[in-house]
Amino acid sequence: MNATRAEIARPDRQAGRSRSGPTPPDGQDAQSRRKGPRRRRNEALPLLLPALLPVALFSMFPLVQGIYLGFTDSRAGLDQVTHFTGLENYRDLLDNGLFWESFRIGLVWAFSVTILQFVASLGLALLLNQDLRLRWLARTLALVPWAMPPVVIAIMWRMMFNPNSGPINSWVRGLGFSGDFNLLGDFNTALPAVIVVGVWVGMPQTTITLLAGLQSMDSSMHEAAEVDGAGALRRLVHVTLPSLRPIIAAITSLDFIWNFNQFALVYVLTRGGPGGETMLPMLFSYNEAFRYGHYGMAAAMGNVMVLIIVAMLFFYLRNRLRENA
């Protein structure tokens, strides 16, 4: 993780310097080598304490307990005794077809939403970066999904998908499909429909992050490319995107995590149906813990999810940033 921080580009406005290429690695390492790290190490602690203490108590401690539960047979019930069971939960999980199915759906969902979100947000960010009129309206509306609690968003979209009173069915019929259909209830269209909502929900944070990246990029690079006669698309692919690489890596990783862990949205939209087609892993482990009272097993599921996702991210980030070095 140290390497990650060090290699991500920084804006150069404050320093008043202009560069013609991706910024070289962090000068911080060079500086601290001059200062001597050992002298500074202890000074960091009091700065970190006010944050660390409540976090240790209310976040790390419950988290560690939550992780530990994954190795027990903890269940709901008055006067239930919890026993340490080691890897038994995990052995059972290997056989749990429904869990892995849900995990698969989670991956499909997370990849689809993250990629679509990225493409859509990049488009919007590029547009917002232009000198178009009504930018104030566009920028405000770009943030609309953020203004609403996820529960409200889900109810609102469910209203829109309603086969009787919602507008979406009328539009789809306008496109030529006839007959009655329920997009959220049909086995083939439920996951895509929910993915659309997922993209909608995640656009604000991705858009403004990319927009910030675009705006802090050097315009000199663009001008140089234009003078060289490069068209808009080539400029995008060969100049813009490479400079944004670290930001893209960061926001897509975060989006992926947040999307994979989505819960409230699917819970309200489809409850994981029809037939488990939209059963995301978080919803699955929620049911395990809150509906059936199997805390130990649910925590084990959580542990497995963390391990696999962290491993995926590790490889993703390592490759992305190695290219940038």
Added chain:
Amino acid sequence: MNVKHLAGVALVACLVASCATSTNESDETSDSGDSEGPVTLRFNSLAFQEPTIEASKAIVDAWNAEHPDIQVEYVQGSWDSVHDQLVTQLQTGKAPDIIHDESADISGFARQGYLADLSPYLSDEVKDAVPEGVWDAVTVDDKVIAAPTLLQSYMVFANTDLLQQAGVDIPAGETWAWDDFQAAAAKATTDDTYGVAWGLAEPTATVTSLGMNFGATFFDGEGDDADITVGDPELALPARIHEMTYDDQSIDPTSLTLSGSDALPGFLHGKYAMTVQGSYVAQQLVQDAPEDFHWAVLPPLSAESAAQAANPQTLSVPAESPHVEEAAEFIDYFMAAQNLAKVAEGDWLIPASSEASDAVAADTGGDNGWNEILNSGEYLTKAPFQSVTNYPQWDDQIATPALQKYFADEISLDELQAELTDGWADVSGG
């Protein structure tokens, strides 16, 4: 060092602040069994419709006036979140003294040992007014863990104009045979209207409950030791629905993927001649039907019998509450005929107590389907699945997906049988 001092001060400030606030908090928690002063009970009510909320609050106010030493505090909860709240509250001992829930949900908590036995505290009057079958639905391990308040049944609502146009006689007997229902649906299906809309997005509750019409039991045994049998009686209802949808083409297949309330607008606007819904839907019909819409509630459906599962709303007391007796007294008061009747009328549900039922009939004059709805109450009784521990998991993970696939015509009846039976082994074994 300056920075160190800053950090130190900030840290101390945080600790002091949290201490200061925590002492304030302890004054606000409801008091715990002081022998001096009035006892305050928290009643988490899930009343949803306006009139029900008013009726519930009126009951609380009346009680408080008559019992200065036992005060009840009305807290508005919501159906959507009650389960999650109870999970955390019961686990940590912070549940309200009077819990409002429904028996399908509360039984799970009862089996986990969280609820108090109310039988020593309920009056004979209340006990006698409620049928055995309904008491069974709230009894776990021989303990009465809740008082059943309101019930619903699945009923057929009909657009009387459309039925008459199709030449179908509006049934008027005690019950209505399934075969006649099937015939009527077929007759009422034309080019622009379907005979029936049936919102089966969550199919398991309907299939296990209404399936009792055909003698379906599904489960044998109680608690952790239950076996499943998916035989002809159990498959009869799903098969019949499938037949009506794909052979007779009298049930709209899209409606099968909708929830009950989502299927309603189509019914109100003449797309369907009939719809199968929970009985409480009558209220929405009264409220939202267009001016020229004529509807009726048809007699309860019957094959072998008209039995359906009783899943009453419940009032319970946590075992760890310091005021079980007082809370039970309030619950008893809530169940009194006039009180329960008012609440039932607000939510358009059937009171569990027959005296309250008579009061509702008197109050409403039996209009707007109340007669049929109240009469259907006599067929409600406990279903075997209600005392099976792993039923919710089987419902979520096995039955619901399998039934949804079957109703979408993606698997055959035999495959349905296999999935339901084999799935139980997975769920109960693990």
Added chain:
Amino acid sequence: MSVRAHPTRTRSLQYVALAGYLIFLGFPLLWMLSTAFKSSQELADITPRLIPSDPILDNFGDAIDRADLVHAGANSLQVALATTVLVIAMTLPAAYGLARYKTWLRPVTLSWILIGQVFPVILVAIPLFLILDQFSLTDSLVGLTIVHAVYALPFGLWMLQGYITAIPRDVEEAGAVDGAGRLRILVSIILPLLRPGVVATALFTFIASWNEFFFALVLIQDPDKYTLPRTLVRFVGASDQVQLGPLAAGALLATLPSLVFFLLIQRRLTAGLLSGAVKG
């Protein structure tokens, strides 16, 4: 941004694309607006109409009364503001520490941030509840604030740390050469440079707290203390019965403050504000 003017055809295409985005992003909100003015009878209609045929204002009154929206809004505001202040106060020194000092705490903190984000939060609900109970902080807005702050902290820390890293050390060194003490450097040199970063972090934190539902559901029992998202679910009944009119009205009213807030700050969404947002 390019200095040369774009040809008109590209311009029109851009406007079309922008319009497409605006419709996609704004239409659901518009639909909710439309729903808020419809009577329950009209909501049971099968022809979807954007403009209500018989608009009513009752839903708003209903929502405000029954859901006690104003009071819940005040609660949400209290919690969100307090959370934001707490998070900034805790992360400023911590981010500085992480950015400037090479300490073993750095990889530990950063790994924990990652794991904390990935591990299902719902599973820590019960251990968390028990700990809060020890301090008598359950069923209290203070307790909720602390939980919100603690869970918003990682992301805020990561953001601020990135901003601080973006400020070259030379700036601080220059200050030291001029003879200013460490504290003065921090306050008069670093802080002003950090303002955009602080504003961005405050924004993310405020919104996260304002919209938060799960902890508000599990930790708060007293309806007097309900936050906005928590109080809106009372319009969702059993078996999928939803009172759409009041729910839409309430949701709209709940969303308005955020929208106004966005409208006001959208001008500041420029490089100065957000550069370095996810850098480091």
